[in-house]
Amino acid sequence: MGILSGTEFYAWHFMPFSNLPEDVKDRDSLWVDLPNDLFDPEVGHKLYTRYISELVLAEKLGFDGLCVNEHHGTAYSMMPVPSIIAAALIPQTSRAKICVMGTPPAIEYPHRLAETYAMLDVMSGGRLEIAVPLGTPMEYWLNPINPVTARERQAEAVEVMLKAWSPGSPHRHTGRFYNYRYLNVWPRPFQKPHPKIYFVGSGSPETIELAAKYGFGYSSTFSPIATQLAAQQRLRELAAEYGHEIRPDQTPMTVQVHIAETDEQAVAEMEPHARLFFDVLLRAGRFTDVPGYLTLAQFRKRNGQVLPASHGKFDWEGVRKTHRIIAGSPMTVAHAVEKWAEDARTTRVIFQVHLGDMPHWKVVRTLTYLGEEVIPYLRSRAQVSADDGPAALAS
Template sequence: MEDAMPRPDDLQFNMFHFMPYIHLPEDHKKYESVWVDFPNTIYDPVKGNQLYTRYLREMALADKLGFDGLVVNEHHSTSYSMMPAPSLIAAALIPQTSRAKLCVFGTPLNLEYPHRVAEEYGMLDVMSGGRLEVALPLGTGMEYWVNPINPATARARFRESIDILLKAWREDGPLAYEGDFYTYRYLNVWPKPYQKPHPKMYLVGTGSPETVQLAAELGLGYSSVFVPISKQMQAFAELRERSPSYGHTFTRDKAIIGIMAYVAETKEKAEQEWMEHLFFFFKDALRTTPRYLVPPGYVTPAEFRKRISGPNLHGELTWEGLTEQFFVVCGTPDMVAESIAAWSEQAHSSRINCFLHLGTMPHWMTVKNMTLFAEEVIPRLRSKAPDMRQSLPQAAE
């Protein structure tokens, strides 16, 4: 018998994997950025093959451990992630998994032909029997240095691409579409998704008001990553406030928070095992330049001023600084569960993206972390869920 469909306010946990290339040369710090112009001669395809095999095993294990979703995403020309085509990773996971949602979080539509993405996602949803979830990012600034798209028109192109995707999925074809960037005489997607009218959808952003506004207008969920907690909370508050004015109800499953966690027998052991990998992630895996991060025209002038005056992830990092700005926790199952419960309640969120592999974490450590999180942390959080729901303002639902 299949599991009953969860309510929107039921806590669900996704295993998020970046699938990084970790075999960097000893002198890798001489490069200002591991994005855009990081030489691809550094990449060893034999080691890459071994990493893909390992990472797919970890995601398949997450399915067996009971995680609700498996999240893959897209980046280009970087050691940060070996997923320039996340649909391929999702397809590879279909026969290795049986229950978890396949969350492609995801392809920047404006870097592709939107009808082609609609077809690819339709294939994944049909092949998986309706297990696909989709999040649509504008894409980091770095993506626009390696894809021939003008960042100044990126947001308008993104909006039009979403319109095409939704039209192709929600209406029967063939259709015609004439836009500023795309014109289709026959918009006739085969196959259409297994789920009707389409898989659950989110927008991914870094707190830009324009992205939050679009999510509210379209009735989609919202997820943000690597921005300070205060900015994420502001974005979620705006989504809750604006959604009703467009005829959409905000529910807690429309807000996704991303947490970085490591679970061990004691707080001291967790810190001893995890810290070097966490700091590698922030200092090295994310290392890039302001020029690549915010290309001309990528954001509005007002947003640009906010970003250049905001926190610098690549300066002198401390544990205290990280925990003040981001959802980061390590320690015993009780400690990790208490932190996540507080964050979820604060954000009015019932969807948690769990970054349980970061940077150079070895396989044994990732397996340990995933297993303890699944067996010790998730049950604690689910036992708290009714109390958490009761403590939230009813108007937020």
């Protein structure tokens, strides 16, 4: 059976600073207290130019969307303000949606964030999408927000943003954390009433319920496949209780991918970059310990582990068995993605095309194989599934 008709394909870039000395591998964490003396602005300038060009290339190759995300105080990502990267992409692209995945509203003034997203939506002509995270535990070491109140603050911040985008401004908001006498966003969003919104997380029930309450999408990133499928099924069930129906495009799945001519070549090429990504760049040490970040029930359920076991630990065979990570030839990748998308009942596939210190030529080759072979094949399969029925599939 082919993937669902109308499936869209996105390219996601983390934009890491990978030009690091060898001894960073001896550090307990590459987050929060990593000295910024290790950042070379000249190298950073070249990397920004290169990374943005890779996303621009993805649109030229036929990708439907581009994703950027936010992290603070880490070489893992050079995007503490992803809206700036989105703004840089807008004039260099014309068709692809741009998804900011995203600023945690709990650590930002929500009215200002609503203004930022409205600007980007107007600048792009309505191509903006938004993903709303709580933020990793490490973010709360760098921002003066009490993690005990983070979830309440997030929920109220989302309420403020939606109110700011609603017709009939100015509005008034009086809450526990935010008070606005004149909640009045200029400009207002291009899309009505606002851009498409997703929540992202690691499967916390509270985040899933918040997404279900509004009928928004949800994606759990870097979680095992079984955990993601369970979270999105729970989203469908809860959303129905709130009177919403979750569409297939609201449950995106992410795939870490590398493509070469043969499976063996692709695995050999991807492994060292995956090792740096999982074993070094994701290592956060004691900064994953943030009292109050998880509810007591979730803390017990996770046995005190706030982040997935894959963070800061490289188990190549293990992670390939439990997560959506694929290295192979174009057809090997296409078949794996087709199976995963079918199981997830999704029409949104997000490819992470760069890992660790992967060189430009490898990223370009993977993007090219995806754009010229994998995505066209998957689209043809979806078209057969939608238009010609079981007989065509059987043949």
